Amino acid sequence: MTAAPPERPGRATRTDTVWARLKRSRPAMIGLGLVVFFVLLAVLAPVFAALTGNSPYAYNPELLAPDTAPAGPLGGMSAQHWFGVEPRTGRDLFAIVSYGAQVSLLIGLAATLVSVIVGVAIGLIAGFYGHLADRLLSRFTDIVFGFPFLIFAIALSATVPASFPRPLLLILVIGFFGWPPVARVVRSETLSLKERGFVRAAAAQGTSSARILVREILPNLAATIIVFTTVSIPGKIGAEAALSFLGVGVNPPTPSWGRSISDAISWVQVDPMYLIFPGMALFLVTLGFNMFGDGLRDALDPTAGQGPDRSADRSPDRGPDTPKIDPMSAGGQP
Amino acid sequence: MTATTPALSYRDYSVSFGSRTVTRDVSFDLVPGSILALVGESGSGKSVTALAPLGLVPGARQAGSVKLWDPAGPAGGGVGLTGAIELVGLDPAELRPIRGERIGVVFQEPMSAFNPMFRVGHQIAEAVRAHAGSDGAGGAGRGDIGQRVLAQLRAVGLPDPEKVAEAYPHELSGGQLQRAMIALATINSPQVLIADEPTTALDVTVQTGILDLLVDQAQAGQAVLLITHDMGVVADIADRVAVMKDGRIVETGSVEDIFDRPASDYTQQLLAAVPRLSAVVDARAPREERPVAPAPAADTVPAAELRDATVVHRSSGRQVIALDDVSLVIPAGRITGLVGESGSGKSTIANVLTGGQALTSGEAFVAGERVSTRPNRRQRRLRAEVGVVFQDPRGSLNPRRSVGSQIAEPLRVHTDLSGRDIDARVDVLLTDVQLPTDFAARFPHELSGGQRQRVAIARALALRPKLLIADEPTSALDVSVQRGVLTLLGELHASLDFACLFISHDLAVVEQLAGHVVVLKDGRVVEQGPSLEVLTDPAEAYTRRLIESAPVPDPRIQAARRAARLAA
């Protein structure tokens, strides 16, 4: 991961160069823009609601035609209702999409946090301690990998008592099934870091294992973890939407893009706007995180695919156990 | 040999990457039948100079001229005559027939230069097939090519060519692969052979054979460009030498001229920095007497000791005996050198002493206490008695932490010094290793390789250990840098009075530093004793072979040795 050639003293700090590289990448900036846009949309949802006087819960039957589709063209778009209204309730679609952003981002980010924390912990321990811990944890990783995530999510959502807060449940479920890819990558990186001189030197000087993990290894995983986090957020957002799409997401009437999409799909012939807004929101926020994550990875690891780089510490025998994992492909898991 | 017609001539050749120019105005000629050595520090532009004209350096922008002369062209012709191909500016399609056919290349790392997925014989045969069409050898069938490959493999001194041809790269040793690489590069009998550090990754005993092969190639009429940073190698086989610094040729001349009458300061420095093995140097000039360290007092506890230590690795069902019943004593307060070929178990000993590797049988002691791999407090405190410096300057420091905090780390772990005291200690340590104190705030990527190793030494010495283990701490460094680090180690040792286990494969380095040396082979101690004795008058054939294979930076001695060896 260390990028800078050795003999180049007195250069700017790392973060500066990362930011500079990021700034140079147009896709990354577009991605960042999208992410910021949706974060603002989510944060400001109540402000917009206050501004327009539209709550995502208020019914407006008077805005609907007798067939319950929104009256007026373009799904009932107007100065009052920027995205039009939802068919068969007349609720403001902009409010639904902006409050939906809160749900999507909250669950997506929190679930990512859960899976990254679990994955990093397990990967670190398995990679660092090896032996029995490694074998047990790798098996455990296999088990979780083997679980058909959706089935369990569906079953769990039926099993867990209704008094258990639904968003928390989703965060835990999505987060729990999302950690194995993180754990695998962290494990393999830890394995190679363990062999680096500074870790061996620390161990040889009697630094305790825990301290080595925290002070020596973890900081070197930071880049990997950050990139992994960024690119797995959209997957988590997508998982929430997919669960809502299957009807086991957040409880109505809490707005959710996935539920709106599954609902809107049957309206698309009558009221395409109903699908377009939540669908585009989901797509764009996913795209934003993906583009930003890509850019971030390139910025943090400029050696990746930059042609022959003679100075980078390249492992000469990259065996099959360390395939370069594209964090966006997580093998069917969220 | 009428060496007037160059095979390849560089004129005012420059290469730049983007806005950065890395070589400037390079001019020299490669003459058939002779070896030109291109020497210089790492990063000086040697590889770029050699490979960019062939289009093997992506992103390189070239200027100037590199002409490949037609061997059939008129001898002694002037510039601009027909029969010369200008390589600069040639497009890839036109370069392709030249690569491998008229210019062969041998790379540094034989292991990574072969595609791991294909058999070695196949990869060599490809080189033939790639040029079969243009060559008139077009009719060559599969069998013919196979025979040619085998013959070529035999020609480079591989005793069992069939087995080598059938093998995958990982199934061969580095030396075998490098021979196969040379077979690959020369199978089409190119005019020019470029060898980019062909022996740096190899043991000295293996190196000799490879160098002989290059000499053979030159004698067969090829123009050889040998890139190296080892002045011993240069002295051994080069006819002419070009010295490169920061992308410029600072001096060119015959090998005798360069070694005996170096014109530029830089060349002088370079030669001065090269460690010399007294055993061989002795023959020429009497060496000043080295003080022999007094025998250790019998009652002092040795810094470390191994008793009947055996380490057996079991991986995927196979057993590797890394240490075989080794007993040795590292006396307190002195530097003990540990030499041996790659894989002989040197690092394993270091790992055992630092508690990183369990013994299969036997015992290990540090400062009189038994070492085990158990991570309990006692063992951890024991480890504070040992400081370690490893080979790789890049890996030796945590890229994410400042130099100061890394030097301070052992102090934080093992002492209850206050933050200010620690800072003060860090400053002292930095001064000890001759670095400015403001380096404490820097990050490793802001340091040079030599500076990093100094920091690593400072960290290793932070707790004033009784024993410093240095596992090839300078082998990745340029000679001039290496010299600085070694001098520093010697000075520190004199002032701080620690015991040191100095591991190296370079006998000259060991001799320079260590008063006592242990020779290891295949996990066994072959010989040990005062370095002066062992390295000038070895008792064991193995040690002698080690000494004799290490080239010394003196063309005359090398010529004599070569003659002796070939005569034998």
Place this chain on the structure above:
Amino acid sequence: NANPELNDDSPGNTLGETQKGGTLNIFSEDPDIDFDPGKSQGLAITSLSLVHRRLTTWDIQPDKPGKVVPDLATDTGTVSDDGRTWTFTLKDGLKFENGDPITTADIKYGIERSFSTELSGGLSYHKGLIEGGDDYAGPFTGDDLESIETPDEKTIVFRLNSTFGDFPWIVSMPAFSPVPEGSDDPGTYGLDPVASGPYKVESNQSGAEAVLTRNDQWNEETDPVRTAGPDQVVFKLGQDASVTSQALISDSGDAKNGFSASFVPASQLAQVQNDPNAKSRLVTSGPGALSYLAMNNEREGLKDPKVRQAINYAVDKNTYRIAGGGEISGDYATTLITPGIPGRVDYDLYPAGPGGDVEKAKSLLAESGADLGTLRLLTKNSATDVAQAEAIQQALARVDITVEIRSVDTNTFSADATNDEGDYDLALTSWQPDYPSAFGNIQPLFDSSQIGGGNYNISRYSNPEVDDLIQQATETVDAAAAEKIWAEADKRIMEDAPIVPLTYNRNSFLHGSNVENFIIGEFPAYPVYFKASLKG
């Protein structure tokens, strides 16, 4: 006869001539179709009626009340003087698909096997009705049910626990189909039953399709209601309702010759209404099943009738109906007995208009002073159900009642709503009686014996007075007299307001352009499968 008016023994086919031939496709959401009559909860006019005949069946005509008519039997049964013994006689010339004659022993065996645990899951009204049924565990253990007698091959006699006026309707249920004992393997009978109806099962592949072909042993003469137009009927299984609707709207491919077994979803109803071609192929039933908001009468706050009445006022039936598809999806409901059921009396105890009466609700709540907390509303998780639940939630928010929606899939819903625990405050559901009698409207939903244990008294309403009325009406064989008692019970229950009647649903079905005789009567709000046919 219990219902002389309905038991007009001369059913006539009022439709025009039925074209014979072609393949009719029926698109079903269910991934499987089990033709075992013992396990079926199907109506007498849907899937299983194509394959099995029963003692009686239903004759459904457009815009007329449905009638129970003889099927295998010569009449709809004769009842003894004490009203507890029913006798049926079989027609002549009845044969199974394999040519064997159909005897009353086959019918008796069919009924008996429905008692076995292996074949549980079907309509079970008869199980508590026939004498000794409660303790009977089916024929596989070797026992037979003595209260069903077959003195000869043509006669079958039932002895009941008590008088039961609707018995002719009961014997139209699937369990009253003949099953030849020799061919019965309860494990697989449903995949390939022995047909007595106009079609036999040719193939039946779970998740894909079930193909029915003509049963040439079926004698049209003995069967005045089934017209059996198509040569082949194919059930397309596991079809997504909205995909099916789209296919039917565009009238493409297989959809041209088919219809959907599911209602057109609300979203697509809007689309159909804007598409004249599709609209001409949309068939909407009259007001039928009652949609209602059940209030769990056992819950603390909801124990108080005042609160329940307040909720009756608070609910906004307008937004509820819009969420369900608007006007086309149903009429506002006020009573428990649904339109199309004989004896229904219209009334409105809580008159407030569709939008509700917020003031009135608030004052009733104030009077009660009950602390409601957050009410948990159980609903199914389809988009329409959820939207409707949200409408209720929104309406109750107007009177400061907080509602939390728990949406679950259909099966979980019925399990959760009907188990013993009853862990919900409100439940949004609808009820269609299994046969057109006020009994079916009231007894399953409000009799105290029907609370929990898998039964449908979802409001968990228990009132001895009402239980008495129900028993009285049930045992009244005279239809007119019974209807009066049912009407009284209806109003009596609504005085306690255990539920909020929301709408009488209208179901809309789409069929392909090549389908004709696609009819829906006043009851039930489903098409008559065995009359649908293809244009030439």
Place this chain on the structure above:
Amino acid sequence: MNRVKFAASRILGAVVVLIIIAAACFAIFYLMPTNPAQLSCGKPCSPERLAEVEAYLGVDQSWWKQLFDFLAGIIGGRTFGEGAAAIHCNAPCFGYSFRLRDSVTNLILQRLPITVSLTLGAAVLWAIGGIAAGLIAALRRGRFTDSAVMGAAITGISAPTYLLGLLGVLLFGFTLNVLPIGGYVPLTENPLMWAFHLILPWIVLAIANGAIYARLTRGQMLDVLSQDYIRTARAKGLSETFVVGKHGLRNLVVPLTTLFAIDIGGLLGGAVITEKVFALGGVGTLLLESVSSLDIQVIVGVTLFAAAVVIVANLLADLSYSILDPRIGARA
């Protein structure tokens, strides 16, 4: 010798994993407040009958007893009920569905052709398309084609499959009316119609997943192209096509196989959504149905099957390394 031992230990590990998954299934569904017996009790349902049905289905047992019976059934077969109506499920019995009156093995086998057709067809399409796109991007690195392909890839990754699928169904199925929606024609019956019915899902799945292959291929290829042996190959005078096509591609085989194995393993899990979107009654649908009808034996059976596929796919991938990667082949 060693390979056998390796495989044996992996298989043993897999069995343990499967047992744990089965246990989790039973535990979760045991904890569920909904009683599956109620769904098959009938209408109306008396408490006595409910108890009988519970006993018959075995759901009155503790979850570990159910698990034990289930596992015992795999080894020794099972019999449900008694007397004339008894149902035998022969060993290995991976459960029996009372709702569908069939053994889980049969049910899966019945539905499997659909799932396999759907996913394998798509997988072939996306593997080929994705790898080709990735290669093109790698070779045109830094040029417009590269940006275009990678832009398309990231867009493909970002679009949820179900959204893409539903839109595809709407556009091609309904609006343009050129492709059939849902419905499955067995390959053996009519290969052309088989492909015709599946082409839309294939394309939709291929877009989303192919993008991942394109990215992986490009990244790996660039990585490989920076290796020393590629420089050697060039130095030999091989043509660029040859260098990339032979030396480059050969080194992508292992990582691509790994990804493909993971994907194939995960296909069943993903089939739940795909089959729902395209209205196809495959194994994923079977699973969804069983969950909604609380058909525990089917759920456990199918879940185990899905997990086993994941594990077997990974195992095969691991074993295939020893064939595909000579470095490992010799060691094993």
